[in-house]
Amino acid sequence: MLKNLISLSLQNRYTVLFLALALSVYGFVCMLKTPIDAIPDLSENQVIVFTEWMGRSPEIMEHQVTYPLTNQLQGIAKVKSVRGVSMFGMSFIYVIFEDNIDIYWARSRVLERLSAVQGLPEGIKPTLGADGTGLGHIFWYTLINPNLDLAEKRTLQDWYVKFALQNVEGVSEVASFGGFQKQYQLQVNPYQLRYYDLAWMNVIQALQNSNQDVGARVLEINQSQYIIRGAGYLQNLKDIENIVVANKNGVPILVKDLGTVEEAPQVRLGIVDENGQGEVVGGVVVMRYGENPNTVIAAVKNKIKELEKGLPEGTKIKTAYDRSSLIQAAIDNLKNTILEEIILVCVVIMLFLLHLRSALVVMLTIPIAILMGFIAMYHFGFTANIMSLSGIAIAIGVIVDDGIVMVENAHRHLTEKD
Numbered sequence: 001m002l003k004n005l006i007s008l009s010l011q012n013r014y015t016v017l018f019l020a021l022a023l024s025v026y027g028f029v030c031m032l033k034t035p036i037d038a039i040p041d042l043s044e045n046q047v048i049v050f051t052e053w054m055g056r057s058p059e060i061m062e063h064q065v066t067y068p069l070t071n072q073l074q075g076i077a078k079v080k081s082v083r084g085v086s087m088f089g090m091s092f093i094y095v096i097f098e099d100n101i102d103i104y105w106a107r108s109r110v111l112e113r114l115s116a117v118q119g120l121p122e123g124i125k126p127t128l129g130a131d132g133t134g135l136g137h138i139f140w141y142t143l144i145n146p147n148l149d150l151a152e153k154r155t156l157q158d159w160y161v162k163f164a165l166q167n168v169e170g171v172s173e174v175a176s177f178g179g180f181q182k183q184y185q186l187q188v189n190p191y192q193l194r195y196y197d198l199a200w201m202n203v204i205q206a207l208q209n210s211n212q213d214v215g216a217r218v219l220e221i222n223q224s225q226y227i228i229r230g231a232g233y234l235q236n237l238k239d240i241e242n243i244v245v246a247n248k249n250g251v252p253i254l255v256k257d258l259g260t261v262e263e264a265p266q267v268r269l270g271i272v273d274e275n276g277q278g279e280v281v282g283g284v285v286v287m288r289y290g291e292n293p294n295t296v297i298a299a300v301k302n303k304i305k306e307l308e309k310g311l312p313e314g315t316k317i318k319t320a321y322d323r324s325s326l327i328q329a330a331i332d333n334l335k336n337t338i339l340e341e342i343i344l345v346c347v348v349i350m351l352f353l354l355h356l357r358s359a360l361v362v363m364l365t366i367p368i369a370i371l372m373g374f375i376a377m378y379h380f381g382f383t384a385n386i387m388s389l390s391g392i393a394i395a396i397g398v399i400v401d402d403g404i405v406m407v408e409n410a411h412r413h414l415t416e417k418d
Contacts, residue, residue, distance in 0.1 A: 023372055023375070027373075030375045031378075031384075034374055034384045035384070036292065036294050036331060038386060039135070040383065041135045043133045045097045045103060046096045046097065047106050047129070048095075049093040049110065049127070050126070051065050051069065051091040051093075051127070052089060053089060055089060056088075058088055059086075061088075061091045066084040066086045066091045066093065067084070069093050070082055072113060072117045073093060073110065076095065078109075079097055132289060133289055136172065136288075137285075138285060138287045138324075139322055140285070141282050141318060142320050143161070143281050143315060147312075148315070150281060153178075154176065154179030154181055155182060158181070160311075165283070169296070171287065171288065171296060172287060173286040174286070175283060176282075177272050177283065178271065178280050178282060182265065183265065184263055186207070189259045192257065192259065196258070198246055202245055203245055203255070207240070210244075213232055237263060241255050241261050242255070290381070297322065335389075338392060345396055345400055352404075353407065355411075358410075361407060362400050363400075365399060365403045366399055366400060370392055370396075
């Protein structure tokens with residue numbers, strides 16, 4: 001069969017040359033489209049279910065949240081394992097799917113199962129984590145402005161920068177870090193609760209009922225209809241203080257009668273420091289599953305340039321970590337290595353064969369084989385990273401072996417005929 005294939009190729013040499021040229025051109029196109037990364041993504045095909053219940057111990061989270069959810073998520077199609085982790089006020093469940101399963105199909109199956117979950121504490125709602133992987137953190141940044149305090153920077157990050165960057169194509173999530181998150185905090189005096197014979201749940205219920213808009217009927221006056229509604233959203237501290245919690249003998253008991261309301265930062269468990277120069281505020285850009293890191297980072301940088309025009313005067317977005325520089329350094333290093341190997345192999349071939357046309361046949365197999373390798377990488381979804389390109393560099397010496405054997409065999413037959 002091999003003899004017939006060689007004979008057929010010799011009889012249709014122009015067709016073979018055209019196919020080789022077409023494959024090389026298509027391989028070059030695939031090489032340009034292949035995603036580039038520094039290291040391969042070996043993380044598992046998983047969906048993360050996150051549940052928050054503030055103030056509860058890990059033991060309570062395990063018994064009332066993690067364990068029931070883990071049982072409910074068992075039995076989903078194509079799942080290898082379900083793992084649960086309980087922390088203070090938080091629960092994480094990792095649903096590990098088989099490697100060949102599409103991540104968005106997997107997320108849909110988990111959402112279907114979560115919609116039927118029962119037995120969780122009231123008000124607890126599990127949510128899915130970002131559709132990214134362990135290598136999804138591709139870009140970190142900080143906000144720099146000496147005229148703004150940490151709370152103002154965090155507000156700017158949460159309500160302006162974060163939302164804008166989340167709209168960039170390929171970005172799954174932007175996670176904020178550092179600074180102070182503004183809160184309206186109510187500190188209730190327990191002695192006042194006891195004096196008025198009230199419970200803590202009465203205060204909570206009053207706060208929840210007061211912070212909402214309500215609709216009413218349509219009022220008709222002089223053949224005109226007016227839609228009536230009650231605007232009840234809280235606007236400031238005074239609105240919270242004047243909420244009526246209960247009524248005792250015709251006297252309303254207000255929130256300010258039970259405690260104090262103040263604007264204060266959320267309690268923190270740590271800080272974010274940059275190079276020992278002080279606390280900073282910023283965000284982490286998480287890339288969506290299967291995207292090209294270089295393309296996403298370039299789009300994020302372009303978006304940041306647009307954002308800086310609308311930031312307060314003196315505010316700059318400083319890059320803290322940029323994976324594109326690591327990717328470029330790794331790729332450039334391997335490019336130089338591959339080029340040096342190709343040159344060295346070509347020189348060795350010329351020295352041993354001492355025949356330009358024969359050496360040219362062998363040398364042409366190197367770029368053609370590499371470009372055909374990129375066709376397979378592109379269609380199978382592999383990234384061009386330090387591991388895959390190193391494999392190509394190692395294989396260059398093996399690529400030319402067949403060509404050298406065939407050329408030497410052809411020379412031997414031609415010599416025997418002479």
